[in-house]
Amino acid sequence: MNMIKKYVLVIFAFATCGMHGQEIDSVQQRQEKMQWFKDAKLGVFIHWGLYSVNGIDESWSFYNGYISHPNYLKQTNGFTAKKYDPKAWVELIKESGAKYSVITSKHHDGFALWNTKFGTLNATMGSAAKQDVLTPFVKELRKNKLKVGIYFSLPDWSYNDYTHFTRDSIRYKVSAEPKRWEKYLTYYQGQLKELSDNYNPDLYWFDGDWEHNSEEWQAPKVKQMLLDRNPKTILNSRLREHGDYATPEQGMPITRPTNKYWELCMTMNDSWGYQKNDHNYKTTDQVIGIFADVIGNGGNLLLDIGPRGDGSIPEEQVEVLKGLGRWTNKHKEAIYGTIAGIPKEHFYGPSTLSKDQTILYLFVKGNPNGEVVIRGLKNKINRIYVVGEGTKLSHQIVGKIYWSHYPGIAYVKVPDYVLDKNMTVLAVMLDGKVDLYREDGSVIESN
Numbered sequence: 001m002n003m004i005k006k007y008v009l010v011i012f013a014f015a016t017c018g019m020h021g022q023e024i025d026s027v028q029q030r031q032e033k034m035q036w037f038k039d040a041k042l043g044v045f046i047h048w049g050l051y052s053v054n055g056i057d058e059s060w061s062f063y064n065g066y067i068s069h070p071n072y073l074k075q076t077n078g079f080t081a082k083k084y085d086p087k088a089w090v091e092l093i094k095e096s097g098a099k100y101s102v103i104t105s106k107h108h109d110g111f112a113l114w115n116t117k118f119g120t121l122n123a124t125m126g127s128a129a130k131q132d133v134l135t136p137f138v139k140e141l142r143k144n145k146l147k148v149g150i151y152f153s154l155p156d157w158s159y160n161d162y163t164h165f166t167r168d169s170i171r172y173k174v175s176a177e178p179k180r181w182e183k184y185l186t187y188y189q190g191q192l193k194e195l196s197d198n199y200n201p202d203l204y205w206f207d208g209d210w211e212h213n214s215e216e217w218q219a220p221k222v223k224q225m226l227l228d229r230n231p232k233t234i235l236n237s238r239l240r241e242h243g244d245y246a247t248p249e250q251g252m253p254i255t256r257p258t259n260k261y262w263e264l265c266m267t268m269n270d271s272w273g274y275q276k277n278d279h280n281y282k283t284t285d286q287v288i289g290i291f292a293d294v295i296g297n298g299g300n301l302l303l304d305i306g307p308r309g310d311g312s313i314p315e316e317q318v319e320v321l322k323g324l325g326r327w328t329n330k331h332k333e334a335i336y337g338t339i340a341g342i343p344k345e346h347f348y349g350p351s352t353l354s355k356d357q358t359i360l361y362l363f364v365k366g367n368p369n370g371e372v373v374i375r376g377l378k379n380k381i382n383r384i385y386v387v388g389e390g391t392k393l394s395h396q397i398v399g400k401i402y403w404s405h406y407p408g409i410a411y412v413k414v415p416d417y418v419l420d421k422n423m424t425v426l427a428v429m430l431d432g433k434v435d436l437y438r439e440d441g442s443v444i445e446s447n
């Protein structure tokens with residue numbers, strides 16, 4: 001055993017000594033529990049609710065005073081779900097390459113998609129649909145082996161015993177009416193218990209925690225209740241940080257997040273729910289580009305769709321999901337089950353690595369004009385091929401000097417005919433675990 005190895009072992013022994021057995025267990029258990037999420041890479045978010053009827057901001061439209069609360073609630077008459085086809089929804093989600101879906105069981109407006117016993121503002125009792133629209137969707141997801149995520153808003157602005165109502169009117173303060181707040185706790189926790197009993201979700205996607213602190217929400221108790229039912233269930237971080245993973249929203253992280261687990265949630269246009277007047281769609285090309293950036297940095301993309309009040313999915317959204325599906329299907333080996341790629345200095349674009357780090361996947365945007373450049377790769381390259389297409393590519397190493405361990409620059413020749421119409425992916429097979437040159441340049445002392 002050499003000195004360095006010994007040293008590392010001693011440090012490891014010290015580090016684990018300080019950790020209790022239980023902690024090690026829980027780190028391991030967490031890793032196991034998070035594995036499917038880490039491997040999944042793509043999820044489809046669904047915002048469906050009353051707001052889909054008029055095509056206005058989800059819940060916020062009345063909270064911000066753009067429409068009165070009574071008029072907002074009139075949308076219950078238009079929520080028909082007449083064209084709702086959960087089977088077709090799930091087929092489309094599957095086709096996109098998503099491995100899970102997260103649906104708004106209840107947004108901040110309090111309208112529940114399932115047949116809750118708590119209150120009447122729900123699809124069965126309080127809408128033209130007159131049916132539970134959540135259950136058939138969850139069933140279809142399960143049938144297709146997709147993971148089930150339930151979005152649940154902690155606030156319920158329509159509920160009379162909830163504190164907040166609109167931007168300028170608060171019903172009461174918790175400190176002034178603690179008994180009333182308890183009523184709300186019973187109500188919201190009762191609904192959550194229903195969701196966990198009925199659906200046993202793989203993931204809970206909380207939202208709206210900013211209105212109360214952890215103690216007021218009784219966040220630890222809620223977490224415990226859900227974990228008692230299913231210790232493997234995943235919680236997002238919006239339960240006052242009592243969750244498992246971070247949820248950056250809309251803004252694609254520019255530098256690599258330090259969080260081990262994270263998921264970017266993003267709309268296709270500028271709205272979460274269906275808005276007839278919003279045509280500012282991202283192109284399929286852009287969505288794929290953002291997706292590659294996300295997975296290249298070790299995250300997941302939760303891409304949102306907003307079906308109409310009748311349950312149909314807008315054509316533009318179908319088109320993006322199908323376009324994404326063509327691409328994810330062709331390049332699946334570079335996507336699912338991979339880990340974050342190499343630092344940008346080595347390759348000016350997104351990249352991922354196989355779990356054992358012996359295959360480097362390079363995501364090449366547009367036409368690289370014949371050559372793709374990899375800098376400072378110490379490994380020997382065994383083979384390079386075009387993912388989903390198969391062509392073997394040749395490369396040339398430039399600037400490698402025999403007496404220095406500076407590995408030089410690899411130029412990979414990429415003929416035009418192998419290019420993908422959205423984004424080409426190259427697999428670079430290495431002679432071992434990826435090994436990168438990260439030193440300052442060496443000085444030439446003699447020639």
Ligand code: GLC
Nearest residue numbers: 047058060207208249265272
């Ligand atoms: C925000 C909004 C909400 C939306 C959510 C999705 O927190 O309050 O309307 O559903 O983001 O991430």
